[in-house]
Amino acid sequence: xxxxxxxIAKAAGVSIATVSKVINGTGRISTDTRERINEIMxxxxxxxxxxxxxxxxxxxxTIGLLIPDLANPLYxxxxxxxxxxxxxxxxxxVMCSTDNNPRREGDYITFLKQKKVDGIIISTGISNEAGLxxxxxxxxxxxxxxxxxxxxxxxSVRVDDFAGGYRAASHLIGLxxxxxxxxxxxMNLQASRERVRGCRFAxxxxxxxxxxxxxxxxxxxxxxxxxxxxxxxxxxxxPTAIFACNDLLxxxxxxxxxxxxxxxxxxxxxxxxxxxxxxxxxDPPLTTVxxxxxxxxxxxxxxxxxxxxxxxxxKQRIVLTPELIVRQSTTFPRKV
Amino acid sequence: xxxxxxxIAKAAGVSIATVSKVINGTGRISTDTRERINEIMxxxxxxxxxxxxxxxxxxxxTIGLLIPDLANPLYxxxxxxxxxxxxxxxxxxVMCSTDNNPRREGDYITFLKQKKVDGIIISTGISNEAGLxxxxxxxxxxxxxxxxxxxxxxxSVRVDDFAGGYRAASHLIGLxxxxxxxxxxxMNLQASRERVRGCRFAxxxxxxxxxxxxxxxxxxxxxxxxxxxxxxxxxxxxPTAIFACNDLLxxxxxxxxxxxxxxxxxxxxxxxxxxxxxxxxxDPPLTTVxxxxxxxxxxxxxxxxxxxxxxxxxKQRIVLTPELIVRQSTTFPRKV
DNA sequence: TTGAAAGCGCTAACAG
DNA sequence: CTGTTAGCGCTTTCAA
Numbered sequence: 280x281x282x283x284x285x286x287i288a289k290a291a292g293v294s295i296a297t298v299s300k301v302i303n304g305t306g307r308i309s310t311d312t313r314e315r316i317n318e319i320m321x322x323x324x325x326x327x328x329x330x331x332x333x334x335x336x337x338x339x340x341t342i343g344l345l346i347p348d349l350a351n352p353l354y355x356x357x358x359x360x361x362x363x364x365x366x367x368x369x370x371x372x373v374m375c376s377t378d379n380n381p382r383r384e385g386d387y388i389t390f391l392k393q394k395k396v397d398g399i400i401i402s403t404g405i406s407n408e409a410g411l412x413x414x415x416x417x418x419x420x421x422x423x424x425x426x427x428x429x430x431x432x433x434x435s436v437r438v439d440d441f442a443g444g445y446r447a448a449s450h451l452i453g454l455x456x457x458x459x460x461x462x463x464x465x466m467n468l469q470a471s472r473e474r475v476r477g478c479r480f481a482x483x484x485x486x487x488x489x490x491x492x493x494x495x496x497x498x499x500x501x502x503x504x505x506x507x508x509x510x511x512x513x514x515x516x517x518p519t520a521i522f523a524c525n526d527l528l529x530x531x532x533x534x535x536x537x538x539x540x541x542x543x544x545x546x547x548x549x550x551x552x553x554x555x556x557x558x559x560x561x562d563p564p565l566t567t568v569x570x571x572x573x574x575x576x577x578x579x580x581x582x583x584x585x586x587x588x589x590x591x592x593x594k595q596r597i598v599l600t601p602e603l604i605v606r607q608s609t610t611f612p613r614k615v
Numbered sequence: 616x617x618x619x620x621x622x623i624a625k626a627a628g629v630s631i632a633t634v635s636k637v638i639n640g641t642g643r644i645s646t647d648t649r650e651r652i653n654e655i656m657x658x659x660x661x662x663x664x665x666x667x668x669x670x671x672x673x674x675x676x677t678i679g680l681l682i683p684d685l686a687n688p689l690y691x692x693x694x695x696x697x698x699x700x701x702x703x704x705x706x707x708x709v710m711c712s713t714d715n716n717p718r719r720e721g722d723y724i725t726f727l728k729q730k731k732v733d734g735i736i737i738s739t740g741i742s743n744e745a746g747l748x749x750x751x752x753x754x755x756x757x758x759x760x761x762x763x764x765x766x767x768x769x770x771s772v773r774v775d776d777f778a779g780g781y782r783a784a785s786h787l788i789g790l791x792x793x794x795x796x797x798x799x800x801x802m803n804l805q806a807s808r809e810r811v812r813g814c815r816f817a818x819x820x821x822x823x824x825x826x827x828x829x830x831x832x833x834x835x836x837x838x839x840x841x842x843x844x845x846x847x848x849x850x851x852x853x854p855t856a857i858f859a860c861n862d863l864l865x866x867x868x869x870x871x872x873x874x875x876x877x878x879x880x881x882x883x884x885x886x887x888x889x890x891x892x893x894x895x896x897x898d899p900p901l902t903t904v905x906x907x908x909x910x911x912x913x914x915x916x917x918x919x920x921x922x923x924x925x926x927x928x929x930k931q932r933i934v935l936t937p938e939l940i941v942r943q944s945t946t947f948p949r950k951v
Numbered sequence: 952t953t954g955a956a957a958g959c960g961c962t963a964a965c966a967g
Numbered sequence: 968c969t970g971t972t973a974g975c976g977c978t979t980t981c982a983a
Contacts, residue, residue: 283975284976294954295978297952303978308953329731331977331978332977334664335978336959339666341730349694350692350892358685366719371711373708373710392662413660501896537898560837560896619959621960631960632969633969635963636962636969642963644968645969664960667959669975670961670976671962
């Protein structure tokens with residue numbers, strides 16, 4: 280049997296109330312008994328039950344993390360940084376990969392509520408609105424990373440996606456590209472829309488429009504990215520550059536180019552987004568827009584914990600600036 | 616306030632015991648009241664508190680997963696498959712990235728015990744023996760994926776690492792390579808030792824020894840893999856092939872080769888291990904030994920849940936066969 | 952400075 | 968078939 284607070288109380292010859300107080304550092308206890316109790320807890324290797332204390336209304340010290348897919352390097356990296364900060368603060372993470380499936384989101388939210396998690400961090404797309412509302416009702420703090428729902432009262436940490444798209448496009452335009460195609464993820468996501476909007480803005484600013492400047496919507500995977508890039512590159516007005524709204528899609532484009540025997544960057548420039556592990560590994564290394572993942576993970580966790588501890592006034596929306604990482608997948612368009 | 620079993624009981628005009636029984640499907644309840652209670656639970660959107668029921672000795676429906684690093688694609692993929700199976704069975708996963716740091720392992724194990732998780736799945740290296748023993752004492756089921764501790768009573772699912780190493784080496788030998796270097800991860804891990812042993816066995820079997828057949832131990836990362844590969848490739852007896860004990864190290868080798876302007880596979884053949892997402896993305900695509908990750912994740916989860924439910928007799932050690940995936944990073948050694 | 956006791960939400964005998 | 972009741976391990980008044 281696990282040792283309980285009763286065992287400690289008995290061994291120390293005090294009441295469980297006293298033990299509870301020394302555990303939590305509440306009330307006034309004589310240094311004498313405090314030390315004795317502490318010693319005994321050591322000896323008996325006593326660890327208070329989070330379950331029991333949670334039942335009395337205290338924290339469970341666990342946070343739920345909703346992401347589309349843990350096997351996607353971007354989200355794995357986010358999860359890792361969130362987890363790390365959580366550990367530092369004494370909180371664990373329960374992972375929920377939703378595949379952007381609202382049904383699954385709902386299921387996970389139900390689980391998390393039943394387990395009385397202290398808060399939920401969301402990095403997944405089309406969030407089940409009903410589920411979210413039920414969280415608000417039960418006063419479970421919610422925070423977003425990587426995305427945001429403006430109409431919702433919640434903390435959030437994300438990157439300025441518009442600026443990211445703008446920067447990517449400006450880079451290409453600066454190199455002389457005039458036919459730039461965009462491959463984007465689900466346009467229902469605000470992040471996608473913003474990236475595309477930023478890109479368009481740069482194009483218009485430079486007085487470029489129409490022509491090869493298509494926008495294609497794709498599912499976020501290497502395979503789909505490749506498929507769509509192939510379409511683009513074999514179409515009549517094949518672009519000289521592709522801006523892919525995430526690294527996975529960009530890599531798909533790289534593979535498509537190779538299949539068509541186009542050399543990157545000479546025959547085709549490609550810009551990605553996210554700067555995941557993958558961007559440095561493909562050949563050629565990808566020019567990409569970097570999200571400060573480690574920092575973002577850390578910050579959401581900080582925000583939500585402050586919320587949990589009730590040491591926060593209003594909600595905060597933190598918007599960080601993305602950075603363009605120029606590697607070797609972009610250059611001047613070849614004069615044809 | 617969240618609705619509790621009392622609210623339901625009151626609304627239905629029955630006792631909480633009755634409600635409890637219909638929730639759990641225990642005891643005999645008239646179809647009439649059962650239906651009435653179910654309806655009311657629906658209406659009031661009642662979800663039983665896992666915390667409370669856990670306190671009475673029932674499951675918490677959460678499993679801990681200890682891995683070295685969630686940001687490493689291999690482990691992210693494992694985590695994803697474990698998570699998926701867990702969801703199907705009604706269990707959540709709490710993620711613990713240990714960086715192979717025994718101290719951190721210990722901390723996580725303590726957390727998990729306090730939260731009364733139903734079981735722990737371990738995929739991390741040099742596991743804190745003391746911590747593991749304490750789990751045994753508290754009868755918390757433990758299962759290993761990807762590795763195993765033979766001296767411990769526990770379920771495990773892994774790949775035959777010896778066979779994997781053997782296959783990788785045989786492939787290279789079959790192509791005509793005689794100078795094969797090995798870059799391995801921490802040799803304290805049984806998996807590493809076995810892979811190397813399998814490789815050596817193939818070498819000896821083919822009557823090859825000494826020469827360029829060095830074994831270098833490295834930290835598992837692209838950078839370190841690259842560093843060690845550079846050393847190898849600039850040494851006197853530069854090998855014609857490298858067997859890297861995981862894809863990360865293999866990719867490091869790829870980068871090293873490129874830096875030295877060696878073309879793969881013509882100047883240097885490289886074989887990896889794990890067949891992660893990365894293997895298909897590097898250029899050239901990596902010949903690698905594949906672990907059936909999805910299946911392994913599913914199986915450990917199944918094993919540990921059986922254990923949790925007490926529907927298991929003894930422990931099981933499942934050993935799967937790895938498969939060599941031949942892509943484009945290997946070929947005949949160039950005649951010099 | 953310490954302890955008795957009520958209660959958190961639910962389960963599981965045991966009675967009726 | 969249904970209800971009473973005693974916990975599960977801990978927190979928190981309120982007294983002493």
